[in-house]
Amino acid sequence: MPEPDPLDKETITPAGGGAMTLATSDAETLEGGPIPGGTQSGKARSLWSDAWHDLLRSPVFVLSALVIVFLVVIAIRPSLIASGNPLSCDLAKAQEGSQPGHPFGYDTQGCDVYTRVVYGARASITVGVCATAGAALLGGVLGGLAGFFGSWWDALLSRLADVFFGIPIILGGLVFLSMVTSGSVWPVVGFIVLLGWPQISRIARGSVVGAKQHDYVQAARALGAGGTRLLLRHIAPNAVAPVIVVATIALGTYIALEATLSFLGVGLKPPTVSWGIDISNASNQIRNAPHMLLWPAGALSLTVLAFIMLGDAVRDALDPKLR
């Protein structure tokens, strides 16, 4: 899985870029009338409400949000739509295809593929949500503080992030998780947080450094606003948007990562029900029973897609420049 997220454009500003563009011509060609704006707090507020308004009009957002809500619901209560037990299998029915009451057919152990696909959502969603929350919290706080305070703290954190970036993520997962015997979601979550936070921290650091340079922050500082107040009231709200976007997209990739690690045999292990494990088991039967592979693979891809599209839609809404 790719670690740096190029979907998000580089936050490097070339030397001497900013001050010269007074942008009268820009306002002229696009806005026409008076430039909306006013105070900076008004701008931040309208950014969020504008974004929300745009999101509700975006079919991509609405569709992916509905899919995600559905996935979360079945992750919590899989029995709502699947009456069977994912672990009760009948070897006599191994690899049988679709039949009434069992639309997705059976796998090699004779387990009902439909039931396993439904129950598999729980592991994926749990890993995705918990790992993202952990990485966003850890990376957001560390990166934000590094960006705000700068100096040695920043340098140390940047090097530390580099160390984790230097390890290819799947390799790291193989090495780290092969030492763990538990097949539950928590070691996987822990590992993803461990290797995932630097990405978020870079984004958070970059946007805090960017927000710090805004005129209104300088103004607030000149007016005597203290460090904590400055960070919480003026910088954090503006720096949070890019973190949310990257975290949402990362959630999708973390789910894919979990499945990949499970596929390689080091992530989740039976009896945990996981799409990755099922795909791995189905992979050498693809010629005889492709349904065993296609259903869990489809569910996995759809889940990842929903989160990535959600993140994409949120980014479009929060970044009006790209329209």
Add this chain to the structure above:
Amino acid sequence: MEQPATLLDVRDLHVEFRTRDGVAKAVNGVSYSVAAGETLAVLGESGSGKSVTAQAVMGILDSPPGFVTGGEVLFRGRNLLTMGEEHRRRVRGAKLAMIFQDALSSLNPVMTVGAQLGEMYEVHQGMTRKDARARAVQLMDRVRIPAAKERVRDYPHQFSGGMRQRIMIAMALALEPDLIIADEPTTALDVTVQAQVMDLLAELQREYNMGLVLITHDLGVVADVADKIAVMYAGRIVETAPVHELYKRPAHPYTRGLLDSIPRLDHKGQELYAIKGLPPSLTAIPPGCPFNPRCPRAQDICRSDRPPLYAVEPGRASACHFWKETLDES
């Protein structure tokens, strides 16, 4: 000379921007003309349509969202708007050149200035790269950039603001065009440098007998160099006049307001005049005279009937129902 007197003749030009938030009518029936050796200043606030008009004339409008929806742009008697794109491209840069406001962002950051200047000769005249580079050095000399021979290999960010704007001028001048459109050429510069760049531009214009359209919002710049002025408001020309007449006796309340808002030494101590209100949104231009909500002279007729351009004197026109009263007031 057997050249036609008029170089550029813009007739009833309409431009609109079709955006997600509606159609913005940026230019609504603008007409102006420039002759060889003449300087026309187009004056207006941001959003008045002065730059958009220039972009439509040059054929560099961002399209979409911008569309020319009507009118003609006659250059030496030929309508640029109906000309084929390839033909028009050959005119662009060679016969009709443009200088932009912000030279730092308007020059390619990853190409040396020599390459950017030389490109004009390579493309339009088929010159070899080496010859073109030699011409680039001459050009830089011409706009008085010191040590042109060495600096031709430098990148735009390595020059000062004034020097960069000289490079923009050199680029526009490269093929000795008939007409240059300068869009706020000095706005981004320090005041001291502004005068130098403006003088250079005026000097070169005289020397090559070019037509010049000078787009600006700065009345101070206009007075020294322009022959005539067109004042724009909400995508329309509201007043045209020879420069000195306009300064002496404006015939439109908007022009009057602009002149009154210039700080003057002899009025020291008085409060500075400002036109109240804001220009209208181009997606919702008020009926009648677009200036009526801000006009001190507005009557019922201004809210219902759009004033045409009334001929005030030979060579003067004003789009105000009460141009006479305004003129007499001065």
Add this chain to the structure above:
Amino acid sequence: MGRYVIRRLLQMIPVFIGSTFLIFFMVYALGDPVAALFGDKAPDPATAARIRQELYLDAPLWKQYLHYMAQILTGNFGTAFNGQDVLELMADAFPVTLRLTIVAILFEIVIGITLGLLSGLRRGRSVDTSVLLATLVVVSIPTFVSGYVLQYLFGVKWAVVSPSVSPAAPFDQLLLPGAVLALTSLAYVTRLTRTSIAENSRADYLRTAVAKGLPRHRVVTRHLLRNSLIPVVTFIGTDIGALMGGAIVTERIFNIHGVGYQLYQGILRQNSPTVVGFVTVLVIVFLVANLIVDLLYAVLDPRIRYA
């Protein structure tokens, strides 16, 4: 420039030590290499102690690490527990993965940049929308899924390519695995190119280029593409390291005996010298690729050359 290179090289040292030590720590401290040697049998304590001493495993971890790094600097990557020379394993595995990576990078460059350019120039039109949607779908399908599906379709069902790769792994057999390995990055390259093109096509200097009367193809190639590709080149450069490390899934699907395959075997069998040796080399590749990208960036964008 020279000072910049030196500073970057110095910055690499702590990162190199950190990354390799982290892996070393995971393998040697979290795992038990000697127990792994004996498999399920409980090792005889005396034998185990002897092996530990032979393999330098009785020293404190930091000493082991130093000892190991000192060995590596002299070109001695040690022997795997089954007696194979790790350096020999590398000499067999790295060229294979390198070829695979080259194929993947070529796919990224040719297809990714072309698609990105097309959709960036036609922003908001149907081409753009479908390319964008396609990239999202491609990013969402994990490599091991797309790998098996494509292997089944191209290798088995339509039989246009061989479904597995021979040990020699010539370029023509690596086309399909290379495409599979490239897929996700290819989608990123497409999106990155598109965004970059879309942003730059609104830049003032591009308007200048049009106003100069340049033909469209020259505006696009000399001005638009040249500027827009800077971030793309940077991404592709960093991706070399990521692809070599990430080839593990692709190599497993197509049974390619490259770096990923050896590493996977090493990890499963807890063959510590193999794992640490391979990862160390991968970390070096990754760091060097990043350094080259940084330097390339300065070459491509003169604005940061003297910064």
